[in-house]
Amino acid sequence: MDLSESANPEIFADRMLIDWREEPYEHVFEVSLPGVSPQNIQLRIMEEGKMEISAQRVDMTTREESWRHVESIRGFLLRRFTLPEDGMISLLKTEVRDGILKITYPKMARYSMLDLNRLPRTT
Secondary structure, eight states, X not given: OOOOOOOOOSBOGGGOEEEEEXXXXXXXXXXXXXXXXXXXXXXXXXXXXXXXXXXXXXXXXXXXXXXXXXXXXXEEEEEEEEOOTTBOGGGOEEEEETTEEEEEEEBSHHXXXXXXXXXXXXX
16 A cells, blocks of 8 residues: 655645634633644734644654654644634633643633622622
């Protein structure tokens, strides 16, 4: 079986898999980036509430290694998407662990209303 035939574009937008879950106080995005060093990941907030994630996966194999077949993508990864409107960009947090970029995007309206409801009431 020959697995070597595949498209080899310069940018791999479809190889950056993103999972998104919505919590009561925040949106959480988990981006799968196995084999990408945290120093090679860039996150950029663009106009109109769009986020761009770019990453560079460097080829770590050497000519002395005799791999029979390699499917791991090497090169530039890029993904853009629109952030939910109810978030606060100024409080966005990122963390990279075990090949997963975790982006925490706090909600604006819910966060404020829930905090106000927790304040002690005076009569």
